Amino acid sequence: MKVAVWLAMLGLAGTGIAAAQDRGYADEASNNFKVAWADVLRVDPVYDRARGAAREVCEEVPVEHRVDERGNRVAGTVVGAVIGGVIGSSVGKGDGRRAATVAGAVAGGAIGNQVARGDDGYYQGVERRCRMEAGPAEERVVAYDVQYRYRGDVFMSRLSYDPGDRLRVRVSIEPVE
DSSP, rough: HHHHHHHHHHHHHHHHHHHHHTTTTTTTTTTEEEEEEEEEEEEEEEEEEEEEEEEEEEEEEEEEOOHHHHHHHHHHHHHHHHHHHHHHHHHSTHHHHHHHHHHHHHHHHHHHHHHHHHSSEEEEEEEEEEEEEEEEEEEEEEEEEEEEEEEEHHHEEEESSSOTEEEEEEEEOOOOO
């Protein structure tokens, strides 16, 4: 009879161990801990801010380029003098013609120089300008700071998930030496 009781107790103990293993906390009694529920008081997400990938942004921009003014003035003076000389040579005869040619060249040169000076020395165009811009910053939740209460005491833990209203906790009891 003693052997039968002993075997029955062994069988029940084995069933309890198997049930504890099925629930995910085997050897609970031998390791001095138990699993219980705590009330969650507050959950604060913890964010990680990462910069987006850099990208190139290009746009067409109107620009003005400065032209070499000295070259413009010389060219204007020479062209004006030639045109003025041709016009002056068509006026008069003999010495008057020579004088008119010289006067036409001088007047044409002066006029050509003034026209070249009146040019602002710029020409307009379009230029493609590019720059690198950082992409938009991305925020993502990397953890949760959770404040919870177990049997009147308040605790804080950082978890990888949002526990909801209740949190399973492992309660461990050990003697203090």
